[in-house]
Amino acid sequence: MEPFRHLAALACPIARANIDTDQILPARFIRTPRSQSHAPMLFHDMRFDADGKPRRDFPLNRPQWAEAQIIVARRNFGAGSSRESAVYALADYGIRCVIAPSLGDIFASNAVNNGLLPARVAEAKAEELIAALEHGAAEVSIDLEAQTIRAGNHVMAFAIDPVWRMKLLNGWDDLDLTASFRAEIDTFAKRDAERRPWAAPAR
Amino acid sequence: MGEAPRSLFDKLWDAHAVVAREDGATLLWVDRHFIHEGSFHAFDQLKKKGAGVARADLTFGIADHYVPTRGRSAPIPDESIRHMVDQLTENSAANGIELFGLQDPRQGIVHVVGPEQGLTLPGLLIVCGDSHTSTHGAFGAYAFGIGASEVAHVLMTQTLWQKKPKPMRVKVEGRTAPGVGAKDIALSIIARIGADGAQGHAVEYAGAAVRALSMEGRLTLCNLSIEAGARCGMVAPDETTVTYLRGRPFAPKGEDFERAAADWLSLASDAEAEFDREVALDGAEIAPVVTWGVSPEDALPIDGVVPDPEHAPDPGKAAQIRDALAYMGLRPGQLLTEVRVDRVFIGSCTNSRIEDLRAAAAVLAGRTARVPGFVSPGSSLVKRQAEEEGLDRIFREAGLEWVESGCSMCVGINGDVVPPGERCASTTNRNFKGRQGPGARTHLMSPAMVAAAAVTGHLADVRPLIGTRA
Structure with missing residues (x-):
C-alpha cells in the first residue's frame, strides 16, 4: 500500500449526519467485482435522481467540488453495513480522506485497509470547516504525522487511532506483518486446543 | 494477591491474544469464521495471491443474502443473483469449507443458523463479513463484523489484528411490561445514546431485564449493538445460555459439554470490573x-x-x-x-x-x-x-x-x-x-x-x- 503522509487537495463539504454505507454505495451494487470501477456508483442515490441525472443540490455535482479528494461530513459517517465496496467507491472516485466528528468503526477500518484516511474532528470544528468550504475555501491540507488539518486561516487537530496512523504512514499491509508471526500463531493454536478443547466444532 | 478484576470482554480478549504489539495492536485468534455470498471479494483476493484457506474446519459457509424466498425448487431466474449464490458454492467446495447451501435443510440467515447449530458458543471469537455479527455476543462470545480485506486475512491466517475497544456497560434493571421486548429495549438504548453512541466500545448488556431475556431476546439485543455504533455487544453466559446449547449439533457432547459449561459460566465479569462508560435504563419505563x-x-x-x-x-x-x-x-x-x-x-x-x-x-x-x-x-x-x-x-x-x-x-x-x-x-x-x-x-x-x-x-x-x- 502507498504510504499516506501529506495530502493537499480540494475538499467537498457534505453537511449531513448519518451518511451510512447504504448511502455511500447502495446494496444493489455490492455484487460488482473489484476489477470494475466503483466510482460511478459512489453516493448513487444522493448524487443521481431516479432517471440517472445528476442532482444539482448534491455538493459533489457542483463544478467547484467535482474533483475533490477530501470529504467533510457531519457525525456518524460510514455507519451501518460492513461492505468494503463503500470504500472502493470512495477510493475509485479519488477520495483519499474523510473528515467527520465520528465514523463507523467497520467503515474506518476498511478505509485504512485501502489507504484512505478516516480523520475525526470535534463537532464544532467540523461545522467550522464545512462553513469555510461553503464560503469559498477550497484547498485543505492534511498532515498525518502532525495530525493537523489546515484550510485557509483555519487550523485544527484531528484524531486517529495510533495503530491506524502508523499503518497509513508506513503503507503497511497486515498480511506481511502477520506472516512474520507464523511460529507464534502455530504455538498459540496448539496450546489453545488443549486449554479450550470445547472450542472446536463437534462433528 | 488476587489478579486485577476483569470484565467478560477482558477475559475474551485475553484468551485470544496471540501477539500484542507495543502500540496496542494485537493479533487475535479466530475460532469461527462465517462466510456468505458477499465473501466473493475476499476469495478474489486469495486467488490473486495464489493463497489458500488456513483453517477450513473453522470456516462455515451459509447462503442467505441473495437467496430467493419463493420458488426454491427452480433455478434462480435472475442471472446475476444466481451467480452470487453459485460463487459461494464454488468457493466453499474449492476450499473444503462446509456449506449450508440453498437446498440444505439447515439453511437460513447466518446469525440465526450459527446459534441454532451450536456453532456459536460462549467464549469464542467469531467473525463474519457482515456488520450484524454482533448478534452472536448473546452467548458471551466476542463477535464482530469485518470488511472484505479482513475476511481475506482471516481466511489466510485464521487471525486478525485488532486494537482493544473500550469497555462499556449498558444496564437495564427492572421488569419490562407485557408487549415490550428486546427490540424495544435495544431501540430505546440507541435513541438514548445515538447511532454513534457506542463507537469504539465493546458493550456488555447487564441487569435484571437483560437476564430475564430468552436467548432469542438476547440475540435481538446484541444484533442491534452495531446500530448504536458498537462493533460488538455481549451478555454473560448463564443457565439460560447453557440450557439453549445442550444437544445442539455442533456443540460439545457429554462430559465435554459439562466441562465447557463450567468454563463458560466463569466468563462473567468480575464484581469489581471497571467500565469506561456506563448507561442505565429502567425496564419498567420502556414502552x-x-x-x-x-x-x-x-x-x-x-x-x-x-x-x-x-x-x-x-x-x-x-x-x-x-x-x-x-x-x-x-x-x-x-x-x-x-x-x-x-x-x-x-x-x-x-x-x-x-x-x-x-x-x-x-x-x-x-x-x-x-x-x-x-x-x-x-x-x-x-x-x-x-x-x-x-x-x-x-x-x-x-x-x-x-x-x-x-x-x-x-x-x-x-x-x-x-x-x-x-x-x-x-x-x-x-x-x-x-x-x-x-x-x-x-x-x-x-x-x-x-x-x-x-x-x-x-x-x-x-x-x-x-x-x-x-
Missing part, C-alpha cells in the same frame, strides 16, 4: 418503540408524535430532522399512531426466530391484516418448527404470505423490495434511506408491533391488542 426517521436513533415510544425541527437543539439536528421527514413523508407533530402503512415485513437476523414468530402470531391469531406483507423465518429449521406449531396457518389466515428463509426484504438484494414511496412496518434493523429498496420508507419495530400495524393498517400500540386476550 413499545417505533422509528420515524432514517437512522435507528430516530426512535420514539408509540404514544409519541413526529418531532418538529423547529424545536431541535441545534441547526445540524434540525436539518437532519427536516431531511428525514421529507424522505419519510411525515409532518412535525403528527401522532405516530396516525401514520398509515402500505405493507409489513417480519424477518431478518434481528427478529425472525421462533419466539419472534410466536409473538407476531399471538397478535394476528383470529385477526385479518389490512395491508399485504410476508413472513420470512430466520432459518429453514425455524420455518419447520413454526409449521409444527401451526404458526404458518395463523399468518396465512390473517392474509400474510409465508415464505422461505433468507435476508430478504431487510436488504432487498434477492429481489424482495418495498416499492418506491411505500411505507413498510418492518422487524428489521435499518431504516436507512433506500435500505428496503430505492425510495422505500421503513419503520422499525418489534414483531408484535408489526403485527399490530398489520391488523390496524397504521403504526399502533400492541398493548391493547394483547390486553384483550389476557
Whole structure:
C-alpha cells in the first residue's frame, strides 16, 4: 500500500449526519467485482435522481467540488453495513480522506485497509470547516504525522487511532506483518486446543 | 494477591491474544469464521495471491443474502443473483469449507443458523463479513463484523489484528411490561445514546431485564449493538445460555459439554470490573418503540408524535430532522399512531426466530391484516418448527404470505423490495434511506408491533391488542 503522509487537495463539504454505507454505495451494487470501477456508483442515490441525472443540490455535482479528494461530513459517517465496496467507491472516485466528528468503526477500518484516511474532528470544528468550504475555501491540507488539518486561516487537530496512523504512514499491509508471526500463531493454536478443547466444532 | 478484576470482554480478549504489539495492536485468534455470498471479494483476493484457506474446519459457509424466498425448487431466474449464490458454492467446495447451501435443510440467515447449530458458543471469537455479527455476543462470545480485506486475512491466517475497544456497560434493571421486548429495549438504548453512541466500545448488556431475556431476546439485543455504533455487544453466559446449547449439533457432547459449561459460566465479569462508560435504563419505563426517521436513533415510544425541527437543539439536528421527514413523508407533530402503512415485513437476523414468530402470531391469531406483507423465518429449521406449531396457518389466515428463509426484504438484494414511496412496518434493523429498496420508507419495530400495524393498517400500540386476550 502507498504510504499516506501529506495530502493537499480540494475538499467537498457534505453537511449531513448519518451518511451510512447504504448511502455511500447502495446494496444493489455490492455484487460488482473489484476489477470494475466503483466510482460511478459512489453516493448513487444522493448524487443521481431516479432517471440517472445528476442532482444539482448534491455538493459533489457542483463544478467547484467535482474533483475533490477530501470529504467533510457531519457525525456518524460510514455507519451501518460492513461492505468494503463503500470504500472502493470512495477510493475509485479519488477520495483519499474523510473528515467527520465520528465514523463507523467497520467503515474506518476498511478505509485504512485501502489507504484512505478516516480523520475525526470535534463537532464544532467540523461545522467550522464545512462553513469555510461553503464560503469559498477550497484547498485543505492534511498532515498525518502532525495530525493537523489546515484550510485557509483555519487550523485544527484531528484524531486517529495510533495503530491506524502508523499503518497509513508506513503503507503497511497486515498480511506481511502477520506472516512474520507464523511460529507464534502455530504455538498459540496448539496450546489453545488443549486449554479450550470445547472450542472446536463437534462433528 | 488476587489478579486485577476483569470484565467478560477482558477475559475474551485475553484468551485470544496471540501477539500484542507495543502500540496496542494485537493479533487475535479466530475460532469461527462465517462466510456468505458477499465473501466473493475476499476469495478474489486469495486467488490473486495464489493463497489458500488456513483453517477450513473453522470456516462455515451459509447462503442467505441473495437467496430467493419463493420458488426454491427452480433455478434462480435472475442471472446475476444466481451467480452470487453459485460463487459461494464454488468457493466453499474449492476450499473444503462446509456449506449450508440453498437446498440444505439447515439453511437460513447466518446469525440465526450459527446459534441454532451450536456453532456459536460462549467464549469464542467469531467473525463474519457482515456488520450484524454482533448478534452472536448473546452467548458471551466476542463477535464482530469485518470488511472484505479482513475476511481475506482471516481466511489466510485464521487471525486478525485488532486494537482493544473500550469497555462499556449498558444496564437495564427492572421488569419490562407485557408487549415490550428486546427490540424495544435495544431501540430505546440507541435513541438514548445515538447511532454513534457506542463507537469504539465493546458493550456488555447487564441487569435484571437483560437476564430475564430468552436467548432469542438476547440475540435481538446484541444484533442491534452495531446500530448504536458498537462493533460488538455481549451478555454473560448463564443457565439460560447453557440450557439453549445442550444437544445442539455442533456443540460439545457429554462430559465435554459439562466441562465447557463450567468454563463458560466463569466468563462473567468480575464484581469489581471497571467500565469506561456506563448507561442505565429502567425496564419498567420502556414502552413499545417505533422509528420515524432514517437512522435507528430516530426512535420514539408509540404514544409519541413526529418531532418538529423547529424545536431541535441545534441547526445540524434540525436539518437532519427536516431531511428525514421529507424522505419519510411525515409532518412535525403528527401522532405516530396516525401514520398509515402500505405493507409489513417480519424477518431478518434481528427478529425472525421462533419466539419472534410466536409473538407476531399471538397478535394476528383470529385477526385479518389490512395491508399485504410476508413472513420470512430466520432459518429453514425455524420455518419447520413454526409449521409444527401451526404458526404458518395463523399468518396465512390473517392474509400474510409465508415464505422461505433468507435476508430478504431487510436488504432487498434477492429481489424482495418495498416499492418506491411505500411505507413498510418492518422487524428489521435499518431504516436507512433506500435500505428496503430505492425510495422505500421503513419503520422499525418489534414483531408484535408489526403485527399490530398489520391488523390496524397504521403504526399502533400492541398493548391493547394483547390486553384483550389476557
